Amino acid sequence: MSFYEEGSQYLHKGQYRKAIDYFTLSIKRQIEVANSYFGRGLSQYYMKQNTDAIKDFDKAIELDAKNPNFYFYRGMANFNQFNPTKASENFDQVIAIDPNHFVAYHQKGYVLMNLNKYDEAIQCFNKSLEINPDYESCYHNRAFCYDQLQEFDKAIEDYSKVIALKPHFLSYYNRGNTYFILQDLEKALDDFNQSIELNPNHFLSYYNKGAILEKMEKQDEAIEEFKKALQLNPEFHLAAERLEYYQQQNS
Template sequence: MIFFGKKEDPEDLIYQGVAFLEKNQPKAALVLFSKALKNDPENLSALHKKGLTLNQLKKYQDAITCFDKIIEIKKDDPDAYNNKAIAQAELGNTDGALESYDKAIATDSKYAAAYFNKGVLFDRLEKHEEALVILDEAIKLDPRKPNALFYKGIVLGKLARHEEALNCFEKVSKNNPSHLDGLFHKGIELAELGKHEEAVRVFDKILEKHKDNVNVIYAKARSKAALDEVSQSLELLKRAIMKEPKTIKKWARAEKIFERFEDDERFRKMVK
């Protein structure tokens, strides 16, 4: 006598897969999403979650296959176009990625995520002005989320438009007090504007909770150097070097603000 096993419910498998994702176990999740699709090949939820998981695992071509399948079933799915574009960009297919972002936007003109991701891609392509235009659209569409405003600040910083960049990071920090990257970059822009005492206060605020953050320690060392607080600057620089010797020594040797220390034996020993 032959007994047939009970077919597992795809929705149960998807639920279990999501639980694995929440535990940061994407490979286990992928097995379950694949199993759900074996039982229901056109399950859009399983296809979407499998594609996202494949992107997370950097299996971009397989992810594109999932998103293409969704588009085949449902041509007006902006999520599928957006996430396909992310995979295409990671594979170096920037033209394809931009086309997919445009399709996401054409499908839903208020889809902020596609504007944001397209802006990030323009920035990666060093098309900074175009990036700013697109990021402004993302900000208008979803002003509550800090990601587009934060990234706009990053782009403005690259263009040496430091007052505008500072304005972005101040807004991010004010509206999202737990956004430490926004606070850190606020300090960086204050330093770029020569407001080193204010920058140090910002870095100290971060270091109260994250005392071992090497980037913040190094940034504070730079501002202390600019303030001619030599001993404090060198002590901070020493702390940073102890945590990431190769990187921090390279940065310090190239940093103009530390040129004033070139005759200081302590500095020379640290960065040699």
């Protein structure tokens, strides 16, 4: 077994320091040099050593400029280093090499979303979903963009697609918030209940459930939800303020 193969095995097992040692030996022995730089960079990336990872991805790309994975993970590392411009450029290079790389379209969209460029982000998510219509993360992030653009019906449609594909508490929570904005309180309440069922420790779902119960004039039930939110996060001042308000009302 070569040093490169041993490094790859340790990388697969999540033993990143050992992987780095073997990839370094592989580079010194001139074995699978481009892939060894990439493997070492990937190990460093998973260890959150993004600066060193980028240096190794640069070396890998110098040796093999046609491998989309090298650009993809350099883009991910650049994003982690708060460099969205370079991250976006790397995802563009991935797409140039592999136009069907739906994850690269999604990641570019995610970068744009974090820059508040919601229309551009949606275009990237659309391209990703054209290639892979079952990519639930893409629906979730596109829904977030629609929420920010106040296109609430489209947001609800996308959150519903995520829930149909792979139910997640955040999708129920976010859809519940959108229903809340639209004053569809019954549907919002159902979604927060679903969110809590999937994640009983999500204090925001309890708080928002309490806020809906307040609007429904079910104050005793609302108080119980605020208490649960505060128990889960004792520093959550919004829940503390609501409970203090009711204490003053009842004193």
